[in-house]
């Protein structure tokens with residue numbers, strides 16, 4: 114599983130890109146919330162400050178690597194969750 118904390122802009126870009134390049138069995142989960150710490154976006158130079166909106170992104174495969182396990186609540190106050198199963202025919 115790959116995991117990233119990203120700003121809202123990067124979350125949108127990431128979703129679009131992953132939709133285009135995914136393999137069968139790939140999954141991506143977006144958890145939207147408010148940051149529990151002062152940090153930065155893992156993809157760009159935007160700050161992700163305490164209390165600000167951000168997205169926790171998990172990417173994993175059904176067939177290889179480490180499966181999904183919850184981790185998001187360590188980093189953000191959860192508002193909503195969304196799972197996309199990608200690579201469908």
Ligand SMILES: [Zn+2]
Pocket residue numbers: 119120121122123124154155156157158159
């Ligand atoms: Zn960003």
